[in-house]
Amino acid sequence: MDMNEIKEIFFQECEEQLAELESGLLRLNDGDRDPETVNAVFRAVHSIKGGAGAFGLDDLVSFAHVFETTLDCVRSNKLEPTQEVLKVMLKSADVLADLTNVARDGGSVDQARSAQLIRELEALAKGEAPPAAATPAPVAAAPKAAPVAKAAPAPVAAAPLVNDEGFMPVAFSFDDFGGEEESVSDLPAYDIVFKPKSELYTKGNEATLLLRDLSRLGEMSIHCNMDNLPGLDQMDPETAYFSWKISIKTDKGEDAIRSVFEFAEWDCDLEVTALDAGEAGEGSDDDLPMQPVPFDLSVLDGEPDAPIGVVEEEEQLAAAAAAQEAAVAAAETASNVLQMAGNAARASAADKGAAATAAAQNNAQQAASAAAPTIRVDLDRVDRLINLVGELVINQAMLSQSVIENDSNGVSSINMGLEELQQLTREIQDSVMAIRAQPVKPVFQRMARTVREIADITGKSVRLVTEGENTEVDKTVIDKLAEPLTHMIRNAVDHGLEMPEKRLAAGKPAEGTVKLTAKHRSGRIVIELSDDGAGINRERVRQKAIDNDLIAADANLSDEEIDNLIFHAGFSTAEKVSDLSGRGVGMDVVKRSIQALGGRINISSKPGHGSVFTMSLPLTLAVLDGMVVTVAGQTLVVPLTAIVETLQPDAASIHSFGATQRLISIRNSFCPLVDVGRILNFRATQANPVEGVALLVESEGGGQRALMVDAIQGQRQVVIKSLEANYTHVPGIAAATILGDGRVALILDVDAVVAASRGQSLQQESSLAAAG
Amino acid sequence: MTSLAKNLTKAGRELIAFRIGDQEFCVNVMSVREIRGWTKATPMPHAPRYVLGVINLRGVVLPIIDLSARLGMKPAEPTVRHVIIVTQVMDKVVGLLVEAVSDILTINEEDIQPTPDMSSEFERTFARGVLAIDKRMICLIELEAVFPHSESEAA
Numbered sequence: 052m053d054m055n056e057i058k059e060i061f062f063q064e065c066e067e068q069l070a071e072l073e074s075g076l077l078r079l080n081d082g083d084r085d086p087e088t089v090n091a092v093f094r095a096v097h098s099i100k101g102g103a104g105a106f107g108l109d110d111l112v113s114f115a116h117v118f119e120t121t122l123d124c125v126r127s128n129k130l131e132p133t134q135e136v137l138k139v140m141l142k143s144a145d146v147l148a149d150l151t152n153v154a155r156d157g158g159s160v161d162q163a164r165s166a167q168l169i170r171e172l173e174a175l176a177k178g179e180a181p182p183a184a185a186t187p188a189p190v191a192a193a194p195k196a197a198p199v200a201k202a203a204p205a206p207v208a209a210a211p212l213v214n215d216e217g218f219m220p221v222a223f224s225f226d227d228f229g230g231e232e233e234s235v236s237d238l239p240a241y242d243i244v245f246k247p248k249s250e251l252y253t254k255g256n257e258a259t260l261l262l263r264d265l266s267r268l269g270e271m272s273i274h275c276n277m278d279n280l281p282g283l284d285q286m287d288p289e290t291a292y293f294s295w296k297i298s299i300k301t302d303k304g305e306d307a308i309r310s311v312f313e314f315a316e317w318d319c320d321l322e323v324t325a326l327d328a329g330e331a332g333e334g335s336d337d338d339l340p341m342q343p344v345p346f347d348l349s350v351l352d353g354e355p356d357a358p359i360g361v362v363e364e365e366e367q368l369a370a371a372a373a374a375q376e377a378a379v380a381a382a383e384t385a386s387n388v389l390q391m392a393g394n395a396a397r398a399s400a401a402d403k404g405a406a407a408t409a410a411a412q413n414n415a416q417q418a419a420s421a422a423a424p425t426i427r428v429d430l431d432r433v434d435r436l437i438n439l440v441g442e443l444v445i446n447q448a449m450l451s452q453s454v455i456e457n458d459s460n461g462v463s464s465i466n467m468g469l470e471e472l473q474q475l476t477r478e479i480q481d482s483v484m485a486i487r488a489q490p491v492k493p494v495f496q497r498m499a500r501t502v503r504e505i506a507d508i509t510g511k512s513v514r515l516v517t518e519g520e521n522t523e524v525d526k527t528v529i530d531k532l533a534e535p536l537t538h539m540i541r542n543a544v545d546h547g548l549e550m551p552e553k554r555l556a557a558g559k560p561a562e563g564t565v566k567l568t569a570k571h572r573s574g575r576i577v578i579e580l581s582d583d584g585a586g587i588n589r590e591r592v593r594q595k596a597i598d599n600d601l602i603a604a605d606a607n608l609s610d611e612e613i614d615n616l617i618f619h620a621g622f623s624t625a626e627k628v629s630d631l632s633g634r635g636v637g638m639d640v641v642k643r644s645i646q647a648l649g650g651r652i653n654i655s656s657k658p659g660h661g662s663v664f665t666m667s668l669p670l671t672l673a674v675l676d677g678m679v680v681t682v683a684g685q686t687l688v689v690p691l692t693a694i695v696e697t698l699q700p701d702a703a704s705i706h707s708f709g710a711t712q713r714l715i716s717i718r719n720s721f722c723p724l725v726d727v728g729r730i731l732n733f734r735a736t737q738a739n740p741v742e743g744v745a746l747l748v749e750s751e752g753g754g755q756r757a758l759m760v761d762a763i764q765g766q767r768q769v770v771i772k773s774l775e776a777n778y779t780h781v782p783g784i785a786a787a788t789i790l791g792d793g794r795v796a797l798i799l800d801v802d803a804v805v806a807a808s809r810g811q812s813l814q815q816e817s818s819l820a821a822a823g
Numbered sequence: 824m825t826s827l828a829k830n831l832t833k834a835g836r837e838l839i840a841f842r843i844g845d846q847e848f849c850v851n852v853m854s855v856r857e858i859r860g861w862t863k864a865t866p867m868p869h870a871p872r873y874v875l876g877v878i879n880l881r882g883v884v885l886p887i888i889d890l891s892a893r894l895g896m897k898p899a900e901p902t903v904r905h906v907i908i909v910t911q912v913m914d915k916v917v918g919l920l921v922e923a924v925s926d927i928l929t930i931n932e933e934d935i936q937p938t939p940d941m942s943s944e945f946e947r948t949f950a951r952g953v954l955a956i957d958k959r960m961i962c963l964i965e966l967e968a969v970f971p972h973s974e975s976e977a978a
Binding site for chain 1: 865870874876877878879882884885
């Protein structure tokens, strides 16, 4: 595994951490005050920082550091996570995501924005309200010139401020860490108790290096507490027995001390106590019952190999952390091993107990943060598996059919075996499909960010409400959903919602609401985006359409038709052309990408009350349960999910309606009859409904239609095969499949057929789609 | 065995020649994936006349084009003796229904004569050139033009 692979894994993890971070922040925003949520947020930033540090991604590290510092204030209850605070934090999460992307893909970050956020975060950490400049400035006004790239580590150099605790943070810069020695006489002094847990070493951290880093902060003395060290025969080489007590004089401040231990702080007990200048140096050692062992750092710096070698050879100890073993060697030379052995034996029992509790706590924490173990699999592999299972299903169906055809006396064992095979194939297929199914949550979360940004730029106040984020849908669908959704959200905020003053004047709350919901309906996923804005201004849309020669000046259009004009290419009514919209690309692109996914999009709008965009998409692009029917000698598959019921119409229930229309009465209500064969142009004249079967279907618009087919052959799960791959989209047909006899059958697009029966011809729709 | 044998040694182009009615056509062998017998196709609604429908080619839905009708000639009446030439252009695979495969030719680029200027739709759209082989005239077909293109055309 080379460095790039490791880096790639780091970025993948970053993505997860960022999602975790954002969802945590949003939970906090909704009033969740669970400390575990705060911890999760903190951990996410911390992990990103840790990884970024390992790869030398300085920009990322310095931003994450400031962010983390502020989060730490929240964690330690110094900072109340109010809406204002969370707003800054959510924006910081966005910047952190940007920085991560830049670190991976190159490009540049909006430096002004990140510098601004760094300032806001620092201000928060110091217990101030965000600086006045924090109010979102229009992009144009942002100080583009500010050269902040180099100033990134500057965060900590801000003016000292006394916080709630009366603690005075002292300015320091990371650059000073290895810096020159200063006079230490009356520098603030700190007592540090550093007690590593075994986990510290298992994670590859080393006490030596931490202590060495600490020594760079100022003059210090170290005392190693070896009380817990058992005799060699009882020593577990993988357990940590030592703790250190360190007195240090430094002007770098407590933060600097803590930052030395920050990658280890989960795995050690760390106490940092600031001493009054006078107290420093005296009395601090007295409370230790042990003999201070002069600890020469050069032992740590030197060649630890020699002592380790001895220990390993003699005691057959597995290699533990170098520091600990070096210390063992040191302890031997101090020749009080025998004395200590007795104490250690007693202490080790207690120590083990403590370790066990610590481990239990750790486990509980991990269980909370990672609910289930997961593995990363290449999507290609899953796809290959899905294709193979698809072939298996077809093959199994063909086998069943030929057995039935050739074996009239029905050998029961073969049939039973076949049935089992069928069940197994079905289960395999379901499991494979489940691998691909993912909740829409990540896409919805990304939208939250889009809303924030656009709200900032437009100066509107917007709240995004999401519902049904756990609705699962195929990964391919999710991936392709983000782009059209982003467009639509932009449109909703930019065009849909009014400015706060205007909203107040209309008697609406100043804050606009954009609602994004997902739900399963009749085997599809329906995503609704609604806003409580002004709705579509039909007069203006109409005028614009006339101006752009989209419709004739005297065209007589229904409200619905006018609303749908916005899906035309080159249509935008925004009065001012902004960064966001108004370039005339947008809704037509949205419509095309939704159609490319086998979906449909509709708009309904109420002037003054807002608009609702409804998208309906297939759940998976791979299989569906279908009813196999015959129409004009052709075999068709109707998605089972669309069918409400099937009926055998009798002559009395069929009523003519106008010249060509016919209605069927079902339990005292009338439902239009649609001859599928006629709509698909399979026959020239309408079939006699009494000779066929009616399938009562519910279409997306909510209306019911009775589809007339000649006969029902049965139900079957079919593998969806694309027609578009080698051909083109066929109006009225969703896709194709291969039946048990090896022939291709077409899958009916029920909604398109119903729409066609409403008077819209299928042909027209397709030419519109081709033109748009 | 005159021009054909001579050219085999050179790095020429290989073409597959086939018959529709009394005419011969050819396409580049590199775009032919396989040749198979006729099986009944599933007709497609709203398809142009020359699209006979789709068949299952080992799990792939393969549209079948009646090349005769596509080239503006009499629509074929497929029998078991007809063959389907499975061709690929870019990432699309389409089957062409023809009467029979007649020959595999190896030719040089300069053997291809420009199509006589006749301002017919056929000449403009589908013919890439003509070949004179053993006193036969074989027309080189532009495969890409044969494939059903835009949505509007297919509908």
